[in-house]
Amino acid sequence: MITQELLDILVCPKCKKQVQLNGQRKVLICSDCKLSYEIKNDIPIMLIDEAIACDDENGEGKL
Ligand SMILES: [Zn+2]
Numbered sequence: 001m002i003t004q005e006l007l008d009i010l011v012c013p014k015c016k017k018q019v020q021l022n023g024q025r026k027v028l029i030c031s032d033c034k035l036s037y038e039i040k041n042d043i044p045i046m047l048i049d050e051a052i053a054c055d056d057e058n059g060e061g062k063l
Helices: 006-008
Strands: 019-021 027-030 033-040
Touching: none
Parallel strands: none
Antiparallel strands: 019 027, 027 033
């Protein structure tokens, strides 16, 4: 479970801005970088190398 407290301290490793939780896909999204970070076993993988680009076609990038 990703708590709000955890969300508050999580930042995008690329731009250092706060990420947002996408409840549907259970990923953390940086709307600036258009990157999504996976959550594995309740641990967010905040690595640029592991980030997945989220384009606007599937709506994931629209926040
Ligand atoms: Zn970012």
